[in-house]
Amino acid sequence: MxxxxxxxxxxxxxxxxxxxxxxxxxxxxxxxxxxxxxxxxxxxxxxxxxxxxxxxxxxxxxxxxxxxxxxxxxxxxxxxxxxxxxxxxxxxxxxxxxxxxxxxxxxxxxxxxxxxxxxxxxxxxxxxxxxxxxxxxxxxxxxxxxxxxxxxxxxxxxxxxxxxxxxxxxxxxxxxxxxxxxxxxxxxxxxxxxxxxxxxxxxxxxxxxxxxxxxxxxxxxxxxxxxxxxxxxxxxxxxxxxxxxxxxxxxxxxxxxxxxxxxxxxxxxxxxxxxxxxxxxxxxxxxxxxxxxxxxxxxxxxxxxxTTTWPGRLEMIGQQPRLLIDGAHNPEGAAALATALQTTYKYEKLHLVMGMIDNKSHHDTFKHILPLVDTLILTEPNYRMAKNANELEKLVQDLIKELNLSNPPRLIVERDWKQAIGLLLEETNESDLAVVTGTLYLIGDVRSYLLHNKDAEKGW
Structure with a gap:
């Protein structure tokens, strides 16, 4: 200096x-x-x-x-x-x-x-x-x-x-x-x-x-x-x-x-x-x-x-098992993710972690995701406006009934997002696909955690 x-x-x-x-x-x-x-x-x-x-x-x-x-x-x-x-x-x-x-x-x-x-x-x-x-x-x-x-x-x-x-x-x-x-x-x-x-x-x-x-x-x-x-x-x-x-x-x-x-x-x-x-x-x-x-x-x-890249948007950050992260934090983002999961990626079972903040259209976001998922783990981002995972669970249960899903996902609540990621990786076999989605505040933390980025800070 x-x-x-x-x-x-x-x-x-x-x-x-x-x-x-x-x-x-x-x-x-x-x-x-x-x-x-x-x-x-x-x-x-x-x-x-x-x-x-x-x-x-x-x-x-x-x-x-x-x-x-x-x-x-x-x-x-x-x-x-x-x-x-x-x-x-x-x-x-x-x-x-x-x-x-x-x-x-x-x-x-x-x-x-x-x-x-x-x-x-x-x-x-x-x-x-x-x-x-x-x-x-x-x-x-x-x-x-x-x-x-x-x-x-x-x-x-x-x-x-x-x-x-x-x-x-x-x-x-x-x-x-x-x-x-x-x-x-x-x-x-x-x-x-x-x-x-x-x-x-x-x-x-x-x-x-x-x-x-x-x-x-x-x-x-x-x-x-x-x-x-x-x-x-x-x-x-x-x-x-x-x-x-x-x-x-x-x-x-x-x-x-x-x-x-x-x-x-x-x-x-x-x-x-x-x-x-x-x-x-x-x-x-x-x-x-x-x-x-x-x-x-x-x-x-x-x-x-x-050569354009953009972190946190349909980004594959793991291969064993395959782990995809995507900041689908609103209905349109969830619809785009759902389309990609149906047309771009091949897998036997889909296991997904999702965490949201409190001011989003949760009902319309989840309705795009629920029909595709075998295991849904609800968690909370480390952020002051995090949506309570237990409240999300009730919303998801109501939505499963509303959609009349014949094969509803197995539902897990784990409020600690690091623990939720651990559960996700345990659930995912070689032929499956793991996905983390929701608010970018969660995506940023998960990305830094799994890629061992020691320079990470809390985003806003």
Missing amino acids: SVDTKQQLVGSMQSYEEAVEWINSLIPFGIRPGLDRVEQMLESLGNPHRRLKFIHVAGTNGKGSVCAYLTHVLHKSGYDVGTFTSPYITKFTNRLQYNGEDIEEETLLLLANKVRPLVEEMATTELGSPTVFEVTTTIAILFYATVTYPDYVVWETGLGGRLDVTNVVTPVLSIITNIGHDHMDRLGDTIEAIAFEKAGIIKAGVPVIVGVTQPEAIEVIAKFAKEKKSSMYLYQQQFDQMPLYVDEFEQQFRFEGLFRNIEDVTITLSGAHQLQNAAVAMMAIEILRQYQALIVSDEDLLEGMK
């Missing part, structure tokens, strides 16, 4: 751990929709976000995968890329990446020290303290605008879109991956209401790629786009994908676009839903070529798509 750096730290936070502890101390301020606090902080810092080119990605599911595809293709093509995503799977620094590498701990510490006085000053005003997500977003913008200077920032929304903190930026391209039933306590209890919130990222004159398929949601988004004079490119209209083959390790499709078709696109992310996510990302690249004079060769495009 340089002398200048040490001088900057005098009277400030002295370590990465201390900085993360301070950021996490803001969790009790919750999620407070609106942009007033983040706009004021960024203005105090000279509006650094105005120097960056953002690709803003919203949607219920698929945001992270689309961000991963875009990051890999752009970086493979020689561009410097910032990637801001949430929640993190292993460590806080996962959320702020530059060219696929986490922010350095020392850099995060310096930026947190720069932001903290603004946060503490704002806390004394009528605006109140900035939230954990507002502070993290501000640190991310400083990282990209004052430290790394990427050509593009792939910028994932946290919650919704219209009032989400990330909506403080004006991007060069907006993307809405899909619309589903998630965060309904905050975004609304209908597809139209949720679509309204997601469509809030559309900016005047900025093109938008839309992977949404429900007619009622498309109507809402199209109205937004028209009002903003934003060109809209809709999945299954201006672009589409045609599956060619699929197995457990990769799948191939033909991309059909407004400007051209691209044959034999291979991806290694599993699940039919990833074909749609991949098509959305490829259309985004095509539009950037048209609007931003982006230079991406077909060779780099195809290689970038093929």
